[in-house]
Amino acid sequence: MSNTLRISIDGKEKEAQAGDSILQAHLKGDETVTANIGCMGQGVCGACRCLVRKEGERETATRLACETLAEEGMQVSFMDYYQPARVSRYGLEDIRDGWEWMKHLRDVFPEASNCRHCSGCDRACPKGITVQEGIALASRGELQAAAEVFDACIMCNLCTLACPENIRPNHVGLFLRRAHAAQTLRPGDLLRRLDQQRRGELAIDLSAVPTAQGERA
């Protein structure tokens, strides 16, 4: 079949059809996959991180296998989930005090100010996030802008792995995003509803059996 192409994954030769993702090709075979796999194409879980080298190219790029099409002669190595051995913890109280965000950011992520601007994080990100800029913004105190840079981050930890200064950029981004929500999000409708419930209003009448039309019987 002319549509069949060969691709090499972790040392195993696989046959794929044109249009298959790397992940689909990976799943063909008699070995059960027990890691580095997740949402199977949606591109939101960040589990299927891999190094991809296209035939005839020197560059070996970081990609998500479920979002990358298999190509003839492609070589793929999956990467384990990277978690740094030591991380400094922070608590919810740290993200709630907006006046101290800069201090907390510095305490929890002291490396963030050491960025050497190598752009490795930008290159590593499979989602095209401008990670390095986000860290620069955070270091300058432009926390909201920094948080927004990481809005679509899927936390695959590739930038954390790629960073030679151990900055953990995606976690900086998440810290700022969480801090912003926890500190500023106070929707009026939710406050009102919670208050009504606190006062014992709006208890549910279990006996009110609804009908198919949505009206009570």
Added chain:
Amino acid sequence: MDKLNQVLLKPAIQVGADLFAWMQQGGTQGLATALDAPQTLIQRIADADLRGMGGAGFPTARKWEAAAQAAGSEKYVVCNGNEDEPGTFKDRTLLSRTPHQVIEGALIAALAIRACHVIFYLNPHQQGSLREMRRAVAQWQDSPWLEKVAKAVGQPVDLQVVPSSGRYIGGEETAVVASLEGGFPFPRKKPPFPAESGVRGCPTLINNTETLAKVSHIIRHGADWYRALGVGAASGTKLYSLSGDVMAPGLYELPMGTSLHDLIYRYGGGMLEGKAFKAVFTGGPSNTLLTRKDLDVALDFDSVRERQSRLGTGAMIVISEGSSIIRKVAEYIGFFAKGSCGQCPSCKCGTFQLARLLERVDSGRHSPADLAALRHLCQILPGSGRCGLIDGAVTVVQSSLHTFPQEYGIAATAD
């Protein structure tokens, strides 16, 4: 032991930063000879078959030629003293004990290519080197020699000591350039090579410390004298950094082409008591392992290459039977991972995954699929970086797979 420490490490010339003492030992005679006929220098270096001692073994004269031919009136000579790879400890010895032979060599190089800036790029973690070199350079600046060199070059010549970042990656040629321009030592894509376009776009000759240290002796005593120092076709002497499970680890200057066996057993006192020789990681340590069948190899660039390995910096890390090759390899991979500059994700990510797989193998919990994955990584990583760091990391893994398959639990492949 008569062949030991004949030139660079000759006890008599270890005079430290005292220029007068250096001159009493014949110092500056090489420079004086060079000043008589600067245009012949490159040919003399070529005749001596001097090679780059930083690991590549590239003919020094060709590099000088490229820098001499390159257009531009402002040129640099950089003495690379960043030395930071595991098992290598030669340059720091030269810089701290015999700074003048390094400086004299660098000035001769400046004469040869007509450079007006001479920079000593030194690892700040080696405080002794930095201190002695600063003192030594100050003495040259006060001496009439600099004026003579300037006259020959046709413009003022300045000498500077510049601390490097102290990072492993900072020793890579293009990283040296980046660092001297004031930035982080990020390696750059080649070409252009620094000899054509280096510091701030100027032609820049970057030589290893040991390479430059040899220059004054060659000019003073002649190419024939230098060639005759070597064994067989090999030329001159070499500093070997011997470490690991031997009785007398240390730095040995021996004729280029001395056999590995002689280095370990004749000069290095043999293996630690009760230990048997197993393998050598050559410096450093991004090369193919040498094993028992390689004990007869002549330690010169070409002979070691015939064994599919490299002489590298001349570092020989000796491993004895009973030590885990995989653990050692994993340790070096960790070193490379830490040394990665960050620019190329394949370097950080590749070393991480190599380390993960090696850890599984080392603890005996790996599957055949892990081994296949390890081999596959060794295929897709080389060439993917701007510099050779990832290539070196892969080489050492691949070599251990090839040389000690039984440690990976796989049957040996036919050689």
Added chain:
Amino acid sequence: MTQATTAIPHAEALARLASGATPTLRKSGLSRELLLERYHPDHAPAAAATLQIGANAGERCHPTLAELLQANALIDGFDLAGAEQLSTDVLVIGGGGAGAAAALTAASHGADVIMACKLRLGDSNTVMAEGGIQAALGRDDSPQRHFEDTLRGGHYRADPLLVAQLASDAPDAIRWLIELGMHFDVTDAATDGGTLRYKQAGGCTQPRILSYRDYTGLEMMRVLRETVELDPAIRLLNRCPAVELLSHDDGSCAGAVLFDLEYQRFVVVSARSVILATGGCGRLHLQGFPTSNHYGATADGLVLAYRLGAKLRDLDSFQYHPTGIAFPSRLAGGLISEAARSCGAWLINGLGERFIDELAPRDVVTAAILRECADGRGIERDGRIGVFLDTPRLARQWPEGIEHHLPALAHLAAKCGIDPATEPMLVYPTLHYQNGGVVIDGEGRSTVPGLLCAGEVSGGIHGRNRLMGNALLDIIAFGRRAGQRAAEDIGKRPLRRGDIEHVYSWQRTLVQSGLPRQARAPRLYPGPGHYPLHRNERSLA
């Protein structure tokens, strides 16, 4: 898959659609009840089996699930010899939103927690559930309406007590998520902190879906994961699937046996309480259907609970989402959100006809699509069959609507290599949700003491059909309830090493019932099942 042998070629159907004639809505000719009975996968002959052993013996169950529920255990007693021993107050099994909510809540109530994840923490359906979460906050809305909508949506088969808790817990669940740092879309942010933005969901009398952009589940899961990872009271074990539960002499739950894939060894976790949060079973591909589910959705929790004696319910009821991607095959089963239909996109068969009210309940729309395909009116493209989701018409009526209001759809279409403004997407129902599960009380307790459940593994909250946005709510509301209950039970439950006595009695029952003892479960991972659970790499297939 019950696909027709005949279908209309894609090019032909496309040409018909492009002709510009306004499609007419064909009369169904079948009542909704008949449509469901004849075409919904739950009613297919291939979907019917009866359980022979266990707490639900004699009850109806999907045959694929029944095979797993009545299978032998993966381990024997000797596997526990030399296993690593851990102990904790609360063991949470499952790394999705329900597990995270349970673990965090148990920890905040003073419990020591071990959280065991089959893949990684966060690898779950939660991260993929981007539509939103229900909470009745609007002025014209109330928990009562939410309760009633949910009950009706589930065909009145849900447990009203659980539904009432679901609806009344919702506002505080949202508050809790915000406190952890989760974002929600707001309107009028400038005034008084704004109001949360509500979206409409099928089957709801009020718009009450709260969301964060197109990736509510991603936002929820990344916040939950970070919180769990930073919580010193929670010990996280990734790549440690639970292979069996442990029991005390009285039949109560005593912990679980995990298999640590990284270190290739069994781990025995003794716990005062176990919270199962293992999710659903889409990856069983019931009746060959594609699935929108995560790779790990293999019904493990149901199998473990059932073997220990827990009562289950509604084991023959599954949600097949009407609009899964049918083409290209690499994305087959992936979800196209209900939003496209609620914005007015029609479903068109190969003859260029509409055939169903697109906003009818999910099960009805699904049955209608399957009917078209079964009767040869489906559309075939490169061997994949489905019907059109007519986005070009939507684009003509509402220029820029897709780009601005349905960015997820636009993104998905781009992944499919399709411009939704000019080309319709091919859709086919996809296995989406396990409506039933382990019977629980209002605090997540199963019928087995010491065993609690939260999330998709539990049953009774959604009846026989789940509304959009109630799954994300369910995992938080009942995850928190189960976590709190387990923490409060610390003083009442023993911390002693259990055993697998229940496995031996199960094996006796298997023999007595003439059931095969070779079949083993849980599945743990889709695929051929040749992973080395035992040192000697004994095959589990």
